[in-house]
Amino acid sequence: MGSIKSNYFNMLLVQKQLIEALKNGLSSLFEIQANDLVLQETKKEFEGSYTFVVFPFTKQAGLAPAAIAEKLGQFVLENYSGVKKFQVVQGFLNFSFTDDVWINALNKIIEGSQKFSLDKKGEKVLIEYSSPNTNKPLHLGHLRNNFLGFSVAQILDAAGYDVIKTNLVNDRGIHICKSMLAYQLTGQGETPESSGIKGDHLVGKYYVAFDQLYKSEIDVLIKQGIDPEKAKKEAPILLKAQDMLLAWENGDQEVMDLWKTMNTWVFAGFEKSYAQMGVNFDKIYRESNTYLLGKKLVDEGLKEGVFYQKEDQSVWINLEEEGLDEKLVLRKDGTSVYITQDMGTAQLKFEDFGAKKSIYVVGNEQDYHFEVLFHILKKLNKPYSHGNFHLSYGMVDLPSGKMKSREGTVVDADDLMAEMVQTAKERTMELGKTDGFTEEASNELYQQLGMGALKYFLLKVDPKKRMMFNPEESIDFQGNTGPFIQYTHARICSITRKAMESGIDLMNRHANGVELAVTEIDLIYILGQYKSIIETAAEAFSPSLIAMYAYDVAKQFNKLYNELSILKEEDENKRNIRLTLADITGKTIQHAFSLLGIVSPNKM
RNA sequence: GGCUUCAUAGUUCAAUGGAUAGAAUGUAGGUUUCCGGUACCUAAGAUGAAGGUUCGAUUCCUUCUGAGGCUACCA
Numbered sequence: 001m002g003s004i005k006s007n008y009f010n011m012l013l014v015q016k017q018l019i020e021a022l023k024n025g026l027s028s029l030f031e032i033q034a035n036d037l038v039l040q041e042t043k044k045e046f047e048g049s050y051t052f053v054v055f056p057f058t059k060q061a062g063l064a065p066a067a068i069a070e071k072l073g074q075f076v077l078e079n080y081s082g083v084k085k086f087q088v089v090q091g092f093l094n095f096s097f098t099d100d101v102w103i104n105a106l107n108k109i110i111e112g113s114q115k116f117s118l119d120k121k122g123e124k125v126l127i128e129y130s131s132p133n134t135n136k137p138l139h140l141g142h143l144r145n146n147f148l149g150f151s152v153a154q155i156l157d158a159a160g161y162d163v164i165k166t167n168l169v170n171d172r173g174i175h176i177c178k179s180m181l182a183y184q185l186t187g188q189g190e191t192p193e194s195s196g197i198k199g200d201h202l203v204g205k206y207y208v209a210f211d212q213l214y215k216s217e218i219d220v221l222i223k224q225g226i227d228p229e230k231a232k233k234e235a236p237i238l239l240k241a242q243d244m245l246l247a248w249e250n251g252d253q254e255v256m257d258l259w260k261t262m263n264t265w266v267f268a269g270f271e272k273s274y275a276q277m278g279v280n281f282d283k284i285y286r287e288s289n290t291y292l293l294g295k296k297l298v299d300e301g302l303k304e305g306v307f308y309q310k311e312d313q314s315v316w317i318n319l320e321e322e323g324l325d326e327k328l329v330l331r332k333d334g335t336s337v338y339i340t341q342d343m344g345t346a347q348l349k350f351e352d353f354g355a356k357k358s359i360y361v362v363g364n365e366q367d368y369h370f371e372v373l374f375h376i377l378k379k380l381n382k383p384y385s386h387g388n389f390h391l392s393y394g395m396v397d398l399p400s401g402k403m404k405s406r407e408g409t410v411v412d413a414d415d416l417m418a419e420m421v422q423t424a425k426e427r428t429m430e431l432g433k434t435d436g437f438t439e440e441a442s443n444e445l446y447q448q449l450g451m452g453a454l455k456y457f458l459l460k461v462d463p464k465k466r467m468m469f470n471p472e473e474s475i476d477f478q479g480n481t482g483p484f485i486q487y488t489h490a491r492i493c494s495i496t497r498k499a500m501e502s503g504i505d506l507m508n509r510h511a512n513g514v515e516l517a518v519t520e521i522d523l524i525y526i527l528g529q530y531k532s533i534i535e536t537a538a539e540a541f542s543p544s545l546i547a548m549y550a551y552d553v554a555k556q557f558n559k560l561y562n563e564l565s566i567l568k569e570e571d572e573n574k575r576n577i578r579l580t581l582a583d584i585t586g587k588t589i590q591h592a593f594s595l596l597g598i599v600s601p602n603k604m
Numbered sequence: 605g606g607c608u609u610c611a612u613a614g615u616u617c618a619a620u621g622g623a624u625a626g627a628a629u630g631u632a633g634g635u636u637u638c639c640g641g642u643a644c645c646u647a648a649g650a651u652g653a654a655g656g657u658u659c660g661a662u663u664c665c666u667u668c669u670g671a672g673g674c675u676a677c678c679a
Contacts, residue, residue: 045624175678337679364608367608367674368675369674460617462618466672467616467617470616473629478642480616484642490640491639491643495640499639559643561638561644562645565637568639603640
């Protein structure tokens with residue numbers, strides 16, 4: 001079990017008082033001044049709620065662990081009336097509390113549930129995510145990126161930051177020209193309207209077409225006896241694409257027109273995909289607008305001696321002191337490279353928003369690139385150079401192996417989302433759950449369930465880790481899945497609806513003296529952790545912590561639901577406490593899921 | 605080759621240096637009164653290998669084995 005890390009403010013009163021009592025105990029019994037005491041959750045097999053580990057104090061106290069624990073436990077029991085009993089197991093000191101302590105905690109949680117978000121910090125954070133290329137449609141990897149970026153933005157917002165969401169679209173470069181060239185050669189004036197193909201998919205089709213043409217040209221050259229490496233570099237169609245890039249950079253009218261037209265198609269397609277994903281941005285940047293900006297920074301850096309120029313006029317930075325190599329920042333012909341653009345974009349974003357913290361949601365294959373970028377910004381001594389963080393996420397693997405766009409083994413984002421929604425529809429209709437629904441309401445529900453399943457599946461895993469995407473498991477609605485939690489929420493709504501119809505006030509404070517069951521205490525315990533979880537998830541940029549927490553809450557509630565009656569409980573005090581617990585559980589799930597970008601329907 | 609990330613039940617995922625390594629799924633059983641059974645309960649099942657540091661190692665260090673990624677005047 002993990003420790004309970006949290007700033008003091010978000011802790012329950014129980015924890016605060018226990019920590020104070022332990023501090024006093026340590027100082028008056030052993031003259032040990034300890035500042036940051038950490039509590040742990042007591043493991044299920046042992047009695048108690050919080051555990052204090054005394055091993056670290058054995059030397060200072062000069063006693064065996066069990067002896068320290070015994071004395072300390074006795075001290076706390078005598079000085080803090082909320083403690084019911086303590087137990088010593090080796091060096092572990094376990095505390096149990098009175099029911100009144102938990103009822104007070106519940107009352108505190110009721111107040112807190114009016115507003116789950118933490119207080120405003122008055123600090124801006126910029127988050128850049130999505131960052132698609134405009135030469136092909138989005139795939140599964142982009143889904144992880146978009147869901148992650150959006151969710152982290154939501155979490156930071158809930159943690160009190162002022163969040164700005166940006167998207168840097170890569171709309172220029174040789175890869176874009178490849179689609180354009182293939183279209184010029186074989187497109188015959190096809191448009192999204194004429195073909196009925198979504199714009200980004202249509203452009204992607206020509207990107208694939210280019211690759212096929214390119215490969216067949218290479219084959220021909222190789223058969224003519226040309227060295228394969230040479231053939232790859234000299235295939236006519238590739239040379240044409242390079243020419244086209246030059247023409248683009250020179251503003252050639254025909255090329256620009258085609259580029260604009262095809263970009264318009266792609267953007268229209270992306271708009272639809274983003275709408276379906278439920279993500280959005282405060283500002284979209286395009287590399288075609290920002291790629292020249294970095295040059296100014298290179299000039300500055302040259303004057304300050306951060307960069308240096310080689311004989312051929314190319315500009316470099318030496319990062320050997322940082323354990324890296326020399327890195328090129330400007331080509332010998334004066335054109336910018338990828339990192340030059342990113343320097344420029346960083347500067348531009350800072351000028352636009354003035355945020356000193358910046359998060360880049362980009363795959364881990366670019367770890368090195370961002371390491372270099374952040375070092376460069378530091379050397380340039382920029383005001384925003386110390387708040388940069390590369391939220392590096394792992395690749396999504398398929399059971400069949402790695403996704404490779406050129407080999408056609410990618411899972412298309414639009415297809416997958418449609419499939420998830422369709423599956424949700426089939427499952428729900430089999431169960432006859434939407435019988436009283438209008439068609440519109442049903443379709444909305446299928447959206448929420450299908451997308452909920454997909455988002456939860458991708459977000460429950462630690463972002464840093466590589467993950468396996470198994471299509472069959474992702475559409476599972478049982479176990480640790482989005483729909484399981486959504487179902488728990490819907491069931492709670494049904495209960496609270498009935499309670500409200502009979503005029504029960506769910507948000508009332510509860511009086512002391514009611515006896516609580518273990519499952520009730522466990523649920524109060526978990527519900528009381530929510531704000532700390534938000535805080536931790538924000539620090540770690542980790543939606544998976546929120547996802548796991550929501551699952552724990554749902555499971556703990558289902559356990560209670562099976563063991564105890566809620567509406568049918570005859571003792572009014574007990575019934576009201578359980579109704580309050582149900583209500584707060586529902587609200588907590590709903591809020592946690594909103595941080596993941598998932599909707600929790602009231603009925604399903 | 606150099607740098608880097610990862611390796612946990614059959615499978616997919618958890619575990620600030622702490623107790624008997626948790627879930628889910630799958631398998632085998634089970635649930636008097638079911639407020640919504642997409643639920644709940646029980647059982648079997650795992651730290652790649654070898655060393656080291658520590659009262660204590662899945663976690664930190666070293667070596668090995670295996671799998672990714674980076675190593676472009678592409679983006």
